[in-house]
Amino acid sequence: MEPAAGILGSGSALPEKVLSNSDLEKMVETSDQWITDRTGIKERHMAAPDETTSTLSVKASRRALEMAGITSKDLDLIICSTISPDMPLPATAAFIQHDLGARACCAFDLAAACSGFLFGMTVAEQFIRNGRCKYVLVIGAELLTRYVDYKDRETCVLFGDGVAAAVLGRVTPPSGILASEMHTDGRFADHLYIPAGGTASPASHETVERRAHYIKMRGNELFKVAVRNMEDVSRRVLEKAQIPASQIDLFIPHQANQRITEAVRERLGVAPEKVYTNILRVGNTSSASIPICIDECVRSGRLKRGDLVLMAAFGAGVTWGAVLMRW
Numbered sequence: 001m002e003p004a005a006g007i008l009g010s011g012s013a014l015p016e017k018v019l020s021n022s023d024l025e026k027m028v029e030t031s032d033q034w035i036t037d038r039t040g041i042k043e044r045h046m047a048a049p050d051e052t053t054s055t056l057s058v059k060a061s062r063r064a065l066e067m068a069g070i071t072s073k074d075l076d077l078i079i080c081s082t083i084s085p086d087m088p089l090p091a092t093a094a095f096i097q098h099d100l101g102a103r104a105c106c107a108f109d110l111a112a113a114c115s116g117f118l119f120g121m122t123v124a125e126q127f128i129r130n131g132r133c134k135y136v137l138v139i140g141a142e143l144l145t146r147y148v149d150y151k152d153r154e155t156c157v158l159f160g161d162g163v164a165a166a167v168l169g170r171v172t173p174p175s176g177i178l179a180s181e182m183h184t185d186g187r188f189a190d191h192l193y194i195p196a197g198g199t200a201s202p203a204s205h206e207t208v209e210r211r212a213h214y215i216k217m218r219g220n221e222l223f224k225v226a227v228r229n230m231e232d233v234s235r236r237v238l239e240k241a242q243i244p245a246s247q248i249d250l251f252i253p254h255q256a257n258q259r260i261t262e263a264v265r266e267r268l269g270v271a272p273e274k275v276y277t278n279i280l281r282v283g284n285t286s287s288a289s290i291p292i293c294i295d296e297c298v299r300s301g302r303l304k305r306g307d308l309v310l311m312a313a314f315g316a317g318v319t320w321g322a323v324l325m326r327w
């Protein structure tokens, strides 16, 4: 029988501090009503000054390792999906590896924005199936509030901080990843980006004055691409696995906007009760979004052995992808 890769344990970590819509009302010209109606978000979490992408990752990873019943020494590979690293250099995965007390295994960051966790799962799956790795830690970690302009009402209402991790390893079929896809289309790179701080525009007084280190977004255009691509990629993985959408037990979409989730759900013909959403209290945490949902579903008993779960994401790049797995 072909070996299969699946999730052996999950863990998440949300910062304690909550930033509510009424907090934002005091910062920009907006209203709780507008944010709730247009996005479905009521609150999001915000890291404390002494918290970093790696410190929260270590917390979430310890929980995932514990659930998987292994130690950090057992890990063969650590993939940290993030576009909000501790520092430009070295990879945040290196800090996580050290702080977890893992062996000097391979550890790297993956930059695919909100699709990053699904890209990471797909990379991990290859190494597990070909026998190169027994246990892979995949982390989705973002402290996006550090990159959000709290003078820009279109973006500051959306993003929050959070981290989640999963230990992937061999599972016995029919459990495991059944199909996955990863895509990038750089034509839409200007829909969501941070102009400065990289080689194109190194940090300077001038870039700081221009507020060029913050997230810039073309929300309307992104909305349409998101719905189209998430629907398309979901259909493709279902078709690959020859499973109709009606058989899905749980649909976990990237939590970007409740209206995007609703549009994709409706187009796919998935029943409303089969969709998991936590956007109301977590907001958009980019690559942490799907693994936080997974961890909440596992710990609350919403996700049970044998369940068929479809995950779909899109993000800056633009990137998009989907993973279909039997729990």
Ligand SMILES: CC(C)(COP(=O)(O)OP(=O)(O)OC[C@H]1O[C@@H](n2cnc3c(N)ncnc32)[C@H](O)[C@@H]1OP(=O)(O)O)[C@@H](O)C(=O)NCCC(=O)NCCS
Residues within 6 Å of the ligand: 029, 030, 031, 034, 035, 038, 039, 114, 153, 154, 157, 158, 192, 217, 218, 219, 220, 222, 223, 226, 256, 257, 284, 314, 315, 316
């Ligand atoms: C950003 C987003 C919520 C905006 O919602 P929308 O319904 O498309 O709203 P529009 O952009 O059409 O703006 C409508 C009006 O609301 C205003 N508006 C924007 N943000 C606002 C806010 N926070 N509070 C109040 N009004 C706001 C706009 O200025 C505009 O005003 P105008 O008509 O006077 O010009 C929505 O486009 C979206 O979610 N896009 C996808 C973004 C995303 O997912 N990004 C992350 C990708 S991983």
